[in-house]
Amino acid sequence: MIERDVLERVLAGAVRGGADFAEVYAEDKRSTSAGLDDGRVEQVTSGRDRGAGVRVVAGETTGFAYTSDLSEPGLAAAAATAAKQGGGGVRTVALTPSAPHRPNTVQQDPDTIAKAMKVELLQRMNDAARSHGPEIVQVSAGYGDSRKQVLVANTDGVLTDDEVVRTLLRVSAVADGDTGMQTGYQSMGHTIGFEVFDTVDVEELAREAARQAITKLRARPAPSGTMPVVIEHGTGGVLFHEACGHGLEADHIHKGASVYAGKVGQQVASPLVTLVDDGTMPGEWGTLGFDDEGHVTQRNVLIEDGVLTDYMWDYLRARKDGRPQSGNGRRQSYQHLPMVRMTNTFVLDGPDDPADIVSSTPHGVYVAKLGGGSVNTASGDFVFGMTEAYLIENGEITEPLRDGNLIGNGPKVLADIDMLGDDFAMGSPGTCGKDGQGVPVGDGQPTLRVKSLTVGGTSS
Amino acid sequence: MSAFESELQAVADRVVEQARPGEQVEAFVARGGETEVRVYQGDVEHFVSAQSEGIGIRVIHEGRTGFAYAGTLEESAIAEVLAEARDNVQFGTVDEWAALAEPDGVPVTEQELWNERLAEYPTDDKIDLAKQLEKLASGTDPRVRVDDANYADAHGESAVASTTGIRMSGRENGCYVSVSTLADEGEGDDAETQTGFGFSVGRSPDEFDLDRAAREAVDRATRLLGATQPPSKRLTVVLDPFVTAQFLGVVSSTLNGEAVVKGRSLFRDRVGEEVASPLVTLVDDPTNPLAYTATDVDGEGLAARRNVLIDGGVLRQFVHNSYSARRAGTVSTGNATRGGFAGTPGVGCLALSLVPGTRSQEELIADVDDGLLVQQMQGLHSGVNPVSGDFSTGAAGLLIENGTVGAPVREVTIASTLQRMLLDIVEVGGDIDWLPMRSAGMSLVIRDVTMSGS
Numbered sequence: 001m002i003e004r005d006v007l008e009r010v011l012a013g014a015v016r017g018g019a020d021f022a023e024v025y026a027e028d029k030r031s032t033s034a035g036l037d038d039g040r041v042e043q044v045t046s047g048r049d050r051g052a053g054v055r056v057v058a059g060e061t062t063g064f065a066y067t068s069d070l071s072e073p074g075l076a077a078a079a080a081t082a083a084k085q086g087g088g089g090v091r092t093v094a095l096t097p098s099a100p101h102r103p104n105t106v107q108q109d110p111d112t113i114a115k116a117m118k119v120e121l122l123q124r125m126n127d128a129a130r131s132h133g134p135e136i137v138q139v140s141a142g143y144g145d146s147r148k149q150v151l152v153a154n155t156d157g158v159l160t161d162d163e164v165v166r167t168l169l170r171v172s173a174v175a176d177g178d179t180g181m182q183t184g185y186q187s188m189g190h191t192i193g194f195e196v197f198d199t200v201d202v203e204e205l206a207r208e209a210a211r212q213a214i215t216k217l218r219a220r221p222a223p224s225g226t227m228p229v230v231i232e233h234g235t236g237g238v239l240f241h242e243a244c245g246h247g248l249e250a251d252h253i254h255k256g257a258s259v260y261a262g263k264v265g266q267q268v269a270s271p272l273v274t275l276v277d278d279g280t281m282p283g284e285w286g287t288l289g290f291d292d293e294g295h296v297t298q299r300n301v302l303i304e305d306g307v308l309t310d311y312m313w314d315y316l317r318a319r320k321d322g323r324p325q326s327g328n329g330r331r332q333s334y335q336h337l338p339m340v341r342m343t344n345t346f347v348l349d350g351p352d353d354p355a356d357i358v359s360s361t362p363h364g365v366y367v368a369k370l371g372g373g374s375v376n377t378a379s380g381d382f383v384f385g386m387t388e389a390y391l392i393e394n395g396e397i398t399e400p401l402r403d404g405n406l407i408g409n410g411p412k413v414l415a416d417i418d419m420l421g422d423d424f425a426m427g428s429p430g431t432c433g434k435d436g437q438g439v440p441v442g443d444g445q446p447t448l449r450v451k452s453l454t455v456g457g458t459s460s
Numbered sequence: 461m462s463a464f465e466s467e468l469q470a471v472a473d474r475v476v477e478q479a480r481p482g483e484q485v486e487a488f489v490a491r492g493g494e495t496e497v498r499v500y501q502g503d504v505e506h507f508v509s510a511q512s513e514g515i516g517i518r519v520i521h522e523g524r525t526g527f528a529y530a531g532t533l534e535e536s537a538i539a540e541v542l543a544e545a546r547d548n549v550q551f552g553t554v555d556e557w558a559a560l561a562e563p564d565g566v567p568v569t570e571q572e573l574w575n576e577r578l579a580e581y582p583t584d585d586k587i588d589l590a591k592q593l594e595k596l597a598s599g600t601d602p603r604v605r606v607d608d609a610n611y612a613d614a615h616g617e618s619a620v621a622s623t624t625g626i627r628m629s630g631r632e633n634g635c636y637v638s639v640s641t642l643a644d645e646g647e648g649d650d651a652e653t654q655t656g657f658g659f660s661v662g663r664s665p666d667e668f669d670l671d672r673a674a675r676e677a678v679d680r681a682t683r684l685l686g687a688t689q690p691p692s693k694r695l696t697v698v699l700d701p702f703v704t705a706q707f708l709g710v711v712s713s714t715l716n717g718e719a720v721v722k723g724r725s726l727f728r729d730r731v732g733e734e735v736a737s738p739l740v741t742l743v744d745d746p747t748n749p750l751a752y753t754a755t756d757v758d759g760e761g762l763a764a765r766r767n768v769l770i771d772g773g774v775l776r777q778f779v780h781n782s783y784s785a786r787r788a789g790t791v792s793t794g795n796a797t798r799g800g801f802a803g804t805p806g807v808g809c810l811a812l813s814l815v816p817g818t819r820s821q822e823e824l825i826a827d828v829d830d831g832l833l834v835q836q837m838q839g840l841h842s843g844v845n846p847v848s849g850d851f852s853t854g855a856a857g858l859l860i861e862n863g864t865v866g867a868p869v870r871e872v873t874i875a876s877t878l879q880r881m882l883l884d885i886v887e888v889g890g891d892i893d894w895l896p897m898r899s900a901g902m903s904l905v906i907r908d909v910t911m912s913g914s
Binding site: 268384 | 481482492500503504506507508509510511512513514518525526527528529530531532537540541544545547548551552553555592605608642646652653654655684689692705722723724726748769801802804838839841843844846847849852853856870871872873874875876912913
């Protein structure tokens with residue numbers, strides 16, 4: 001995308017005023033998306049995003065500018081804006097290319113696939129969802145793919161080159177009945193190419209969304225109050241993402257804005273819980289070869305048998321603490337500053353048979369599908385939505401429940417996990433929002449039980 | 461956008477001139493810049509300054525639509541975007557209603573959305589504003605720390621042109637300051653931290669009220685210290701203006717013409733019926749210069765206008781862009797939204813507000829025997845289903861007993877349904893506040909809401 005000698009000159013120029021670090025992050029992204037709604041393919045969209053962000057760090061201060069002009073003068077102008085002006089020393093920068101790190105093998109670059117084939121997936125999902133039952137009155141479906149080339153170079157000599165391919169499919173269905181309308185939603189996303197559809201059953205995805213909507217037509221209001229909650233495998237990773245993931249990001253730790261600050265080595269969760277953030281899992285939604293600061297991604301154990309082992313780190317926070325980065329420096333695009341972010345965050349298997357978890361719960365709520373969530377890292381209070389849930393009565397799953405939020409406090413909920421299944425599964429692709437930036441993340445977990453959570457329904 | 465003959469208009473015009481017979485072509489061209497300063501403990505933590513530009517082109521041919529965009533205005537890239545949009549046409553389904561907006565003769569209400577003073581405001585003074593705000597917020601209460609203090613501004617100009625005769629360009633700018641606070645109390649296992657925020661928005665920094673932003677950030681964080689989880693019960697909620705604005709944002713999605721024509725709105729068959737308390741008159745009015753999102757044209761280049769959606773509790777109409785209006789057999793209400801050059805116009809409210817009542821929040825609270833003053837809602841995106849109407853969000857705030865504000869509570873949810881909440885509105889406050897979002901806020905009293913706790 002940019003010649004090495006150009007990068008070296010731009011970086012040297014950026015620190016000429018006395019700054020101690022400079023970085024160029026450049027991307028060239030081509031994307032295709034298609035949307036179907038109300039039985040029609042509404043439109044196919046092609047996109048091109050190309051540009052570079054230049055970051056210059058002097059002491060505790062970061063300057064940042066971006067440009068869509070990738071020529072040497074364009075980059076130099078961005079560097080001058082990002083750099084604090086001033087006289088000073090001269091420094092040369094010599095870049096050493098990193099060895100390639102490609103956790104994902106892309107067999108069919110989506111760029112080489114006819115658009116008609118992409119659109120056909122949507123029509124198949126529409127047909128499958130509608131034919132699932134006469135209650136289905138509306139279906140919308142979306143397809144998206146992208147291929148992003150990323151280049152990162154910095155004054156520490158780092159030079160990485162990476163390519164990230166993404167393929168995404170989503171479907172939502174509306175069912176109508178005597179009690180009004182209900183919705184169902186399913187999605188799948190992977191960091192590989194079009195070959196993903198050799199194994200994913202797109203009709204099944206659509207039928208699942210339709211089934212969810214139809215099931216909820218007979219749902220009763222969710223209960224109100226505190227009770228045991230069982231969360232189905234592969235759907236509740238967002239619980240950990242919110243209950244402790246964000247609180248383990250080193251930027252929150254440094255500012256004393258996390259309930260987990262100062263707790264390394266302490267018991268912060270039930271001994272059943274081992275929590276990992278792993279950016280190298282082949283094909284997963286949060287997987288990258290290098291993070292967005294050019295640091296190779298890795299597998300980081302954050303909580304082991306309930307004991308807090310480490311936080312997640314980006315360049316700035318690691319530098320401040322004089323320790324290695326953990327491959328968690330990420331950004332939405334070249335127009336954004338990197339910060340500490342999760343990749344794929346998940347809890348490892350526990351000892352319990354998932355069937356026993358339900359049968360040993362006399363009364364509670366079974367969550368089969370979670371929606372999004374959010375957390376206040378300083379107080380630890382977090383919420384997450386349930387979009388398919390059932391009542392548990394006498395150890396059995398019974399009536400479906402209407403949508404609602406659950407609320408809990410991170411450290412308390414982690415301590416209250418009293419059963420953990422042996423049926424680990426990864427969940428659906430997610431977009432994690434922080435400080436106005438969204439990045440793709442994955443999550444996963446086995447079936448588990450929290451012995452006490454507050455369910456936000458209306459039924460006493 | 462304020463009317464302004466932008467050089468971008470020529471770029472849009474040149475694309476439209478290339479339309480082939482039978483083709484409808486629309487080009488939307490935008491250019492903008494932003495400054496963002498974050499201050500922490502007296503120093504600049506980061507400083508962002510950048511420009512971006514791009515173009516989106518929509519082509520409709522024989523009822524099929526294609527779209528493409530690029531984040532650059534290089535001539536070769538623009539040609540590629542037009543070619544891609546044309547190529548994409550063949551994959552769309554024929555839609556008898558697919559067409560671009562046409563001029564409808566509604567006059568534009570001119571707005572003053574460009575401020576020269578902001579455009580010329582020195583960078584060092586922007587940094588000083590963030591530093592001042594940090595100082596104000598950290599100096600008043602020993603329990604309060606500042607997480608970050610920010611100054612941000614943005615400016616943009618855009619132009620749209622189409623083969624159907626739309627030709628419009630404009631520009632606008634705006635700025636805000638914000639501060640996030642942390643309040644600490646207790647030690648060891650009893651240690652507790654609560655958070656607050658405050659902000660001030662303006663067309664220029666001269667309009668900022670830093671004292672108020674700092675005071676609100678301190679109050680929001682300290683008021684919740686010592687909060688506990690109360691037992692579940694049904695009660696009356698008083699929503700703070702900021703929370704009301706978020707609530708109205710959810711309500712607006714049910715009044716969206718696109719959701720209506722596609723059968724996804726729970727109010728789709730209810731025009732002319734009573735859907736809310738008689739106290740509710742809901743108006744979308746982007747021509748009100750007080751609105752943060754005031755504008756003179758919508759995303760398709762039609763004049764923005766005042767629309768009464770609910771009048772005295774009776775549903776009068778939905779908001780539409782030209783496509784949803786054509787399908788509904790009506791005309792556009794000037795409610796096309798556009799998130800930038802990378803997308804096609806959607807439908808949405810532009811500047812929504814309830815017609816305010818007359819009383820202050822204190823007066824409203826004085827009439828509540830058993831209630832909750834809701835200061836924060838959490839999880840609007842995860843626990844509210846605007847299609848079914850199920851409403852459940854996390855909440856924090858202060859209990860109300862016999863007309864007086866009492867103990868702080870946390871880790872609760874409040875739940876009802878959107879349909880019931882609109883009917884259960886007991887009073888609309890007079891304390892209207894235009895917030896940096898598409899809705900205004902004021903205190904709002906809603907009865908019979910379930911609070912879930914221990």
